[in-house]
Amino acid sequence: MKELKHLNKYFRKYGLKLFIGIIITIIARVFQLVMPSYVKNSIEVVEQFIRGEIAESAARNLLLEYILIIVGAALLSGFFTFLMRQTIINVSRYIEFDLKNEVYDHYQVLNLDFYKRNRTGDLMNRISEDVTQVRMYAGPAIMYGIQTLTLFVCLIPLMFIKAPTIAFYALVPLPVLSILIYQISRIIHKRSTVVQEFLSRLSTFAQESFSGVSVIKAYNLEPQLNGEMGTLAHEGKDKSMDLAKVNAWFFPLMILLIGISNLCVIYVGGQQYLSGEIATFGIIAEFILYVNMLTWPVAIVGWLTSIVQRAEASQKRINEFLKIEPEIQNEVEGHTPIQGQVEFDKVSFTYSDTNIEALKEVSFRVNAGETVAILGKTGSGKSTVLELITRLYDTTSGEIRIDGVPIRQLNLKDLRSSIGTVPQDAFLFSDSIRNNIKFGKEEASEEELIDVAKKAVVHNNIMGFSKTYDTVLGERGITLSGGQKQRVSIARALLRDPEIYLFDDCLSAVDTETEEEILSNLKKASRNRTTFIVSHRVSSAKNADRIIVLEDGQILQEGTHDLLVEQEGYYKELYMHQLSEKET
Template sequence: MRGFDTKAKKDARPDLVEHSMKELQHLNKYFKKYKWKLILGFFIVLVARIFAILTPKFSGDMIKYVENYIKEGGDLSQLKQQLLMTLFLLLGAALLSAFFTFLMRQMFIVVSRYMEADLKNEVYDQYQNLSLNFYKKNRTGDLMNRISEDVSKVRMYLGPAIMYGVTTVILFATVIPYMLYTAPELTLYVLIPLPILSVAIYQLSRLIHKRSTIVQQYLSHLSTYTQESFSGIGVIKAYGIEPQTYENFEKLSETNKEKNLDLVKVQAFFFPLMIALIGVSNLLVIYIGGKKYIDGSIPDLGVIVEFLIYVNMLTWPVASVGWITSLVQQAEASQKRINEFLKEKPEVVNKTEANTPVTGSIKFDNVSFTYDDTNITALKDVSFEVKNGETLAIIGKTGSGKSTILELIGRLYDTTTGAIQIDQTPIDQLNLKDLRTAIGYVPQEAFLFSDSIKENIKFGNNQASDEEVIQAAKNAVVHKNIVDFSKGYDTILGERGITLSGGQKQRVSIARAIIKDPQILLFDDSLSAVDTETEEEILANLKRIAANKTTILVSHRISSAKNADKIIILEEGQIIQRGTHNELIAQPGYYQELYRKQLDEKEME
């Protein structure tokens, strides 16, 4: 597995169109899914354009009626009747064109939103499937970027780019033939600036895209710095480095402002360039058309009016060709990154769909494990067995492999060598959902969500009643702390549970595991931030709750391990001691030394 490329986005070149479409082929399944809506949208565009091109014709007819009346005279009432009838036709065509244009936008834009939602769901589903190792190798911000910015750029291709592309094709296919039929030479003259406009807009769009990418990068730097400053505000104040922090922020902000100004200066050319070339086209219509009218090549002034309207009507579609090309390039770059991510295969896969209930016995047989991101061997030929209802305590120095054992039991990783059995069944032959449903896991670093305390506890069982939530909190010895808050269990926690102290976060996490009522309880040094008195109360509750459950408790404290049925001591990934508390304190070694040290510390308190 490899990390994704997070360098600046490179502009796609025209010679990469074929490659671009290849990357975007992943979206064909969504086009197929919504094909009938898109086909209907195509016909709606066709109808909308037909009514749109009638409005210049009716406008030209009105000028022709007035011109004929001036030249030839006639009945004024008949002229009024002709003008009134044509005006109603013009108004009707304009209203119908507007109505079908509204339907067109509803069809294409709404469908693009459906596709965007489907693609986001696909990406998020992939997030859920990928193994923990993947997240160690990729930055959270980069992963978030794929489901937000990249998907949004792809939606611009799915919606506006396709909608305006279809509109442009249909408009050209209907308007230009009519113009050529009406006045071929004039048509060729007035169309000359339009390709120039399209190429200019294309080049301008590429430059805008390039500078927009730079702006996004600096905005990301600024946002990251701001977020870290807010998260670490306690450290900043404690070290008194507010001026230095502000100075760094000011530098980032100034750079960000300069990059935004560079972008705005380029964007400022967009509409003036369009208006200038529209003006050139209009001048050509008036000048060339006027000469043709004078020499009799054009029969009436109405044709010139029609051409003026048609030129203005064609201007945005022509300009949009460059814009659409830029959108496709951006979508291709984004879809390429999404495709790379979607092609990633999870290292841990569910090998069976059959239900495999778990009762809780665990056996490690010569298990070794090496983290491939660091190449650190965390476990070396580790073997032990825990029967259903027993408690195993694991003690060892930092980095000895204690947490790795818990991660392997939850099958967050697969072993490098050796085998793990749950209920005499190889762990990889169990239904992954059934296995993890049977486990209540309290990680070393308690993670709480930005929600209420009650909802954080109910994360272990979203069907739990309020009474069950309170009982779980009491068993975790955190109930008294919670009720002291002004909003009690409805207190909203800050990001990562920052509202609570370290010990409170650990106890809420324990309550979350307890309320799940699992067959296996895994505690990864989850009492390190509580005092010994609270620890003893929690352990007494856990002993009662876990009477028929398999419990594995990782700790640095002898007090947490002494009542376990079995204790193993890890050092550099190997078991160096094993036995009960009484057996181990009688043996010279790490456990006895730790016991005496902690006993002396307790006596000194």
């Protein structure tokens, strides 16, 4: 159970509630033990009346008294059982809540390479299915374990005190039951683990299919995907059926062995009654109730073992992720305000997952308030520059300085809070347009919201929707066109009003006329703000204070638009080519 030690901090956190729940559990079981004795006493009263040892009125009064005690004990046992579930099971839900938050918070700080190596379906399965299995250990396993222990400690000695021979024969089948249930539970554990791992595959396949539905339809791949889904469904059915076949043995075995124990009690008790070893037939009825009270706890021993095994396996999968240390660490706790000066000093960077060297000793300096455009062919390292500024990655060698301070010596939260970024692939959440824009500044007023939407030239589009800003978007913003998604992302960044703007080819899906209007608005909005514009278009770069041309991770050209168009090279060729296209 070493993996489950991770939960000890939560047990300490909710220790008082757990302790109260355990005490209530013991009280509930003690009240349950009252009933069999009074059932025996009731039968003895009837026997005494039949033998004429007691008057009818006295017998009636005693029966009524015993029945009231039985009903009262049952009601109290039920009441305390309710309280037991309200404490222990509630604690397990609190632990589930805390553990899910812990896993999700850890997901948030892990670097991008982690998400490249792991599939979304598996990540979701660990935070849902695996945490659910752990909750079963933190709640039901503890609750039923205390119940079982209480009954064993109280009931078995009581049975041997009252009738040792009957107790022996009544309990003989129960260890056999426990062993069989344990063996079945081991098989269930193995097969349920297989089913759980398969669910991760199925979740991943479904999630990718839904996310890529436009590509699937465009390439007419529905029949192929349906076939693959059918194959997965049949595989899942076979694995689930293997599990169901084993589960089907659980209750029949339990009922069989309960029956054998009851037969043992009736036969041995009957023999002893006939021979005069026991004075009353009520003891047999009492032992039948004892056996039935013990059967489920005995069977549960194997089931609890299975729960612990499944929880151990699930917690191990969770711990695998929780033990991963994020490569990007916030090394500074204090507040570090950002002005906007950015300097790259011989920066090189290699992606660990592909081993591609994206930047090679790149050096430049951008003063606060300047606008810099970065151009280059695909794969030249343009987007990598922006990812390093936001510290999504750390440099392989060289140093990035913000306001003259090494970027690792800045508070990570302050750094990213001072940056407004518009990624190349605009990502929008399945929420209203209003909330997507306000994602950058939740407390923004309606006037601010409309103002940035107008600057991003998307306000008129939004007002054309039936619910305007309250229009709920599909997953990843699929409701909007590519250009609309980019402009909503630009509005989100503008609303934040940061010290540094990073625009990563964010106008690629916008027509030239709209692009010029947005660029004009951006120039006004980003005045006195450091701005990086990554683009393939000269039109997006020509008004920048400085233009950097990258090729194969190195700076090929650097200067103003007027200077670069006079030089032979990539920028002039690109400018002339795009100018001729525009004239055409």
